Amino acid sequence: MAISFTQPGLQASLEAADAATVDALPFGVIAMTPDGVVVSYNAAESALSGLTPARVVGRHFFSAVAPCTNNCIVAHRFENETTMDDAIDYVFTMRMQPTKVRLRLLKQTGQPHMFLIVQRR
Amino acid sequence: MTDIPPGDADAFEELLQFLYLTPVGIVKFAADGTVELMNPVASQLLQPLVPANNLENLFDLLAPLVPDLRQLVAEFTADTGAIMDQRHLETSAGASRRVLSLTVHRVNEKVYMAVLEDVTKLAEQERNLYRDQQRLRAIFDNVRDYCIYTMTPGGVVEEWNESLHRVGGWTAADVLGHQYAMFFSGSNPDLPQPDALLAEARRTGSIETEGWRLKRDGSRFWGDSVITVLPDEDGAARGFIVVMRDMTERKRMEERLVQLATVDPLTGAFNRRHGLARLGQEMDRRARSGHPLAVLSLDIDWFKRVNDSYGHDKGDVVLCELVRICKAELRTMDMLARWGGEEFLILLPETDEKAAFLVAERIRQAVAAARISAADMDSIAITISIGVAVATDADIDTLLRRADGALYAAKAAGKNQVISAP
Numbered sequence: 230m231a232i233s234f235t236q237p238g239l240q241a242s243l244e245a246a247d248a249a250t251v252d253a254l255p256f257g258v259i260a261m262t263p264d265g266v267v268v269s270y271n272a273a274e275s276a277l278s279g280l281t282p283a284r285v286v287g288r289h290f291f292s293a294v295a296p297c298t299n300n301c302i303v304a305h306r307f308e309n310e311t312t313m314d315d316a317i318d319y320v321f322t323m324r325m326q327p328t329k330v331r332l333r334l335l336k337q338t339g340q341p342h343m344f345l346i347v348q349r350r
Numbered sequence: 351m352t353d354i355p356p357g358d359a360d361a362f363e364e365l366l367q368f369l370y371l372t373p374v375g376i377v378k379f380a381a382d383g384t385v386e387l388m389n390p391v392a393s394q395l396l397q398p399l400v401p402a403n404n405l406e407n408l409f410d411l412l413a414p415l416v417p418d419l420r421q422l423v424a425e426f427t428a429d430t431g432a433i434m435d436q437r438h439l440e441t442s443a444g445a446s447r448r449v450l451s452l453t454v455h456r457v458n459e460k461v462y463m464a465v466l467e468d469v470t471k472l473a474e475q476e477r478n479l480y481r482d483q484q485r486l487r488a489i490f491d492n493v494r495d496y497c498i499y500t501m502t503p504g505g506v507v508e509e510w511n512e513s514l515h516r517v518g519g520w521t522a523a524d525v526l527g528h529q530y531a532m533f534f535s536g537s538n539p540d541l542p543q544p545d546a547l548l549a550e551a552r553r554t555g556s557i558e559t560e561g562w563r564l565k566r567d568g569s570r571f572w573g574d575s576v577i578t579v580l581p582d583e584d585g586a587a588r589g590f591i592v593v594m595r596d597m598t599e600r601k602r603m604e605e606r607l608v609q610l611a612t613v614d615p616l617t618g619a620f621n622r623r624h625g626l627a628r629l630g631q632e633m634d635r636r637a638r639s640g641h642p643l644a645v646l647s648l649d650i651d652w653f654k655r656v657n658d659s660y661g662h663d664k665g666d667v668v669l670c671e672l673v674r675i676c677k678a679e680l681r682t683m684d685m686l687a688r689w690g691g692e693e694f695l696i697l698l699p700e701t702d703e704k705a706a707f708l709v710a711e712r713i714r715q716a717v718a719a720a721r722i723s724a725a726d727m728d729s730i731a732i733t734i735s736i737g738v739a740v741a742t743d744a745d746i747d748t749l750l751r752r753a754d755g756a757l758y759a760a761k762a763a764g765k766n767q768v769i770s771a772p
Contacts, residue, residue, distance in 0.1 A: 280363060280366065280367060281363065294370070295370070295390055296371065296373075296391045296394050297389075297397070299394050300394045300395075300397065300398055302398060319397070320393055320403050320405045321390075322388045322389055325366070325389060326386075326387060327388050327405040
């Protein structure tokens, strides 16, 4: 069954999926440690941002990859909330151009990864 | 963005990442406000301002904070230049109050740039600094009986405020750029001088000192000053702050109390208690320095007859007059004390027996020659007898006993004469 942006239980599906499956998804997937360090950066997200995974993996996402999210709307929620599955409209500056996106913020206490899911709108 | 030649992909990506991570917000926009390019920090700062997540037009975005931005851009006539330079914008979006600094430049008629920076911390510091300054200003200007000023490490007054006017009548023009020594009255020879006080304050951090100080009109007041080093960031002395209080009233009261405690109220001579204390000090000084010390024991001859013939109030006049005559013959370092009744003690530091005898004889003659008069009273002539003793290594009691012995010998020998103790 294909993984979709809106499906329930998205976090569990992403944890279970292999790298090739995640890379084949039509929307951006950023997996982070609970500290916010990027673990994987899929192909769709790489195409949107213009950054290859090699430049991103291992860095702190909110401060050293995508500072546009380092505010009360995105980063502070990942820091402060223990369990969250929320979708919000946002604007990314993909290749310096304001780009409207829909974000899904996924975090569950005890899980190894947090996910930021990015879909153009 | 246009396609990138394959060989330049890596360089492009690096440039992109450089822009992504630039720690200030950069926005390129058109004359109508349309946002064309924007880096992530600009988005990070602007997005909390706009619930609709619409970053399409900068004028609309900033309208709540800078309603006139569209107009300012439209009215800017130069080809290129700054339309706005680091204007502080206060926002309360999100949880807390934030302050953004906005700079807007016109590059040409089609290209405008905005730079945004979060200066919340800086603005907070500035606000605290301003508040501290206002608080200090309020203290400086409104303290009563105190004046507060600052000076350079070299003691040059660098600040004037209302308090200097209130306490000393000084105007800004009187004091700014002048040495603080101008506040010192010349009548402080025994007190620490301005330069020495600064050296001491520099050494210890802060000192308190008292002394006569000058007002603008030349009158003096007794000032109690605290001089404290103002350190710079490295801890070195950037200057001093002086807090000074007018203590003249307290000084007067202290002097009055000292006088009450040490002076015989009738004659103005010192009292016996103070005389003994001074005698103790002079004996110590003699022991240290080896300089001779003489005492004169002095008594009015036939004083009972004066009281009986003229009344006690006339007797008091005689006592006062005697003190006046004696003082005229004495040096400032000498001391005259009323020992009791009509008996006096004179202390002559650094005086040997021969010189002491001459002083005593001079006093005896001056008294004998004087004619004491007062209202409703015939003029009275009196004489005195004096015993002279020079201090030895023996104690005070022995010295006083020898002086008294010489005095009784002078009385026994017929009065109106001076006799030295053996």
